[in-house]
Amino acid sequence: xxxxxLIVEPSELIIEGLKSILDGQxxxxxxxxxxxxxxxxxxxxxxxxxxxxxxxxxxxxxxRLRGEHPMAVVALVYQYVEREVLKQYDAVVDIRASRAVIxxxxxxxxxxxxxxxxxxxxxxxxxxxxxxxxxxxxxxxxIADALNVSVHTVISHRKxxxxxxxxxxxxxxxxxxxxxxxxxxxxxx
Amino acid sequence: xxxSRLFSxxxxxxxxxxxxxxxxxxxSRLGISLGFGDRSIADVCEESGVDTAFFLLICNVYTFNxxxxxxxxxxxxxxxxxxxxxxxSHKYYVEKRLPHIECHLDAIAQxxxxxxxxxFISFFKEYKEDVxxxxxxxxxxxxxxxxxxxxxxxxxxxxxxxxxxxxxxxxGKLDDLLNIVFKYLPPQVDDDNVLDVVDDILRLSExxxxxxxxxxxxxxxxxxxxENAILKK
Numbered sequence: 001x002x003x004x005x006l007i008v009e010p011s012e013l014i015i016e017g018l019k020s021i022l023d024g025q026x027x028x029x030x031x032x033x034x035x036x037x038x039x040x041x042x043x044x045x046x047x048x049x050x051x052x053x054x055x056x057x058x059x060x061x062x063x064r065l066r067g068e069h070p071m072a073v074v075a076l077v078y079q080y081v082e083r084e085v086l087k088q089y090d091a092v093v094d095i096r097a098s099r100a101v102i103x104x105x106x107x108x109x110x111x112x113x114x115x116x117x118x119x120x121x122x123x124x125x126x127x128x129x130x131x132x133x134x135x136x137x138x139x140x141x142x143i144a145d146a147l148n149v150s151v152h153t154v155i156s157h158r159k160x161x162x163x164x165x166x167x168x169x170x171x172x173x174x175x176x177x178x179x180x181x182x183x184x185x186x187x188x189x
Numbered sequence: 190x191x192x193s194r195l196f197s198x199x200x201x202x203x204x205x206x207x208x209x210x211x212x213x214x215x216x217s218r219l220g221i222s223l224g225f226g227d228r229s230i231a232d233v234c235e236e237s238g239v240d241t242a243f244f245l246l247i248c249n250v251y252t253f254n255x256x257x258x259x260x261x262x263x264x265x266x267x268x269x270x271x272x273x274x275x276x277x278s279h280k281y282y283v284e285k286r287l288p289h290i291e292c293h294l295d296a297i298a299q300x301x302x303x304x305x306x307x308x309f310i311s312f313f314k315e316y317k318e319d320v321x322x323x324x325x326x327x328x329x330x331x332x333x334x335x336x337x338x339x340x341x342x343x344x345x346x347x348x349x350x351x352x353x354x355x356x357x358x359x360x361g362k363l364d365d366l367l368n369i370v371f372k373y374l375p376p377q378v379d380d381d382n383v384l385d386v387v388d389d390i391l392r393l394s395e396x397x398x399x400x401x402x403x404x405x406x407x408x409x410x411x412x413x414x415x416e417n418a419i420l421k422k
Contacts, residue, residue, distance in 0.1 A: 032254055039257070165368060172365030175312050178305050179373045 002026065003110040006049035007033040008040060013097060014056050018053070018076075021099050027107055035111060040065070052100055053093060056081050072109040082102050121164045128182060130157040135183050137172040198231035198241045205230065209252050214335055214396070218277040219244055219270070239268040247274065250407070251399050260410050267380055269339065272332050275408070278400055279324040286393045287317055293386035297370070300378040309369075316362045323359050327352075327404075335408070338415040349412040356405065363394045 005028045005175050015033045022028050031047050034040055037058040044052070044065065051072045052065065060064075062073050075081065077088040078096070086092055091109035093102055123131065125146075133143040140158075144151045160170050167176055177183045196205055202225050206213055216223070220245075225233045234241040243266050249256050294313050298306035334347045367390045370383060 034255070166372070167365045167368050169362050169365050171312050171315055172362060172369060174372055175305075175308055175369050178308050179369070179375070184304070 002029040003050040004031055004047065005051045005053060005106065006031045006043065006047060007076075008035075008037060008052060008054040009033065010035050010055065014076075015080070017095075018102075021102055022106075025103060027110075028102075044071075045092065045156050051106060054104070055084055057090070073151050074106065074109050077151075123161060123164060127157050127164075130154060131161055131173060131177055132182055134158070134161075134170055135177040137170075191319070196230070196245055196252075198234075198245060199229050201227055202230050203227060205248065209248075209366040211392075211395075212248055212251060213282075215247065215251060218281055219247060219274055220277075226328060240270055243268065243270045246407070250403060256341075256404055260414070263407055263411050267360060271411070272335050275400075275404070276328065276332065279328065282393070282397070282400075283321060283324065286396075289319065290386055290389045290393065291317070293382045293389065296382045297374065297378050297386065300380075301375070313366065318365065319362065320359050323357060326355075331408075335336045335412055335415075338412065338419060341419070343416065343419040344391065348416060349409055352412075353409060356401075358401075360394050360397045360401070363390055363397070365389060367394070 007015055007018055007030065009018075012035075015035075019030055019033075022030050028051075031049055034043055034170075037054075040059075041064070049071060051074060053074045053076050054062075056075045056077065057079075065071070065073055072090040073088075074091045074093055075086055076093050076095065077112070078094070091105050093105050112140070129147055130143055133146055138146065140151050140154045143154045147154070161173065165173070165176055167173050174183075202221075220239050221233060221237045228236075230244065231241050232365055234244050246258055246262070246266055250258065287419055291313060294310060298310050301309060331349075331352050334349070367387065370390070371387050374383065400410050
């Protein structure tokens, strides 16, 4: 999976330079940059980047940025920054570094592939079973009882189904199930 | 920083549209007809009776994803055009965009096995009803409330807090539809209708996101301010 990179930097010149260096790199997807730290918290919640590349002069303490979502925070420096400040960061990118070094530093800092299973988009047998029950209009509790698993497990299967298919609503999943011949119309209520 | 890139009233309207053609679909909703020649944004707005600052605000929001107008900018702009604009947008979605999509989906469904086609179409019909109910609620409760506030009246039975609590997402199912159409339809339906409908859905989805943004980031702060101002009186 591509690492989603959020650049937080006030200089348009630097932003454009970084974008052109990272352009065409299949490892990264560069998100719409942020030019200040004012709305950073909301942006982080909304976009959930894997890597935040931020100019340390925009922000004092970075601990507030680290939420539940695993994320690498990388400092972007082009002037002297105290060592104590830089210690909080997962890595440091100096803008005077070469293209290759910048890319390598970011790649090393990234939290990495989440789990290899996440790259498999085929539904498992269990997920298919949950999908079939779901398409028949059953609630999480009913599905849990029918398949003899906990509600928690059903919810986690549902999350995986949505992640793999890109479809969130039950109505949409029903269409998906029919198109894949997992159910027929007679089993719909 | 973004401020320097925003549009200004002395640019030609035609330059704005050339740079951002997607704004063309906004013009009629904002009350501006085509045939504006080489006149400036300010001139065209004045001739059409549209507040220039309001026009620019909406165009900027549609064009720049990161642009969130400040409360000061919202309160400093004549917002009488907001409710009519939102109403016209609702009409545009319900009477123009959705039927357009439906037409393509009907053609696609013809090529599907009959029972699958039925479920496919009913999925879209359900979505359409969701959208219509969503809009109807706003037109029945929220817009009259705003019109009242702008006229200096406060209706104690409704407050924008209710809108904030209940405002639901209307783009989610559209994304589902998009995934179904371009990933999961059987290869035998691969034709121009599929490509056209994917284009239409993407456009509508983008437009609805901006519409929701305008309601949540412009309309809500404005109404909160109006409600407070009247309470203080």
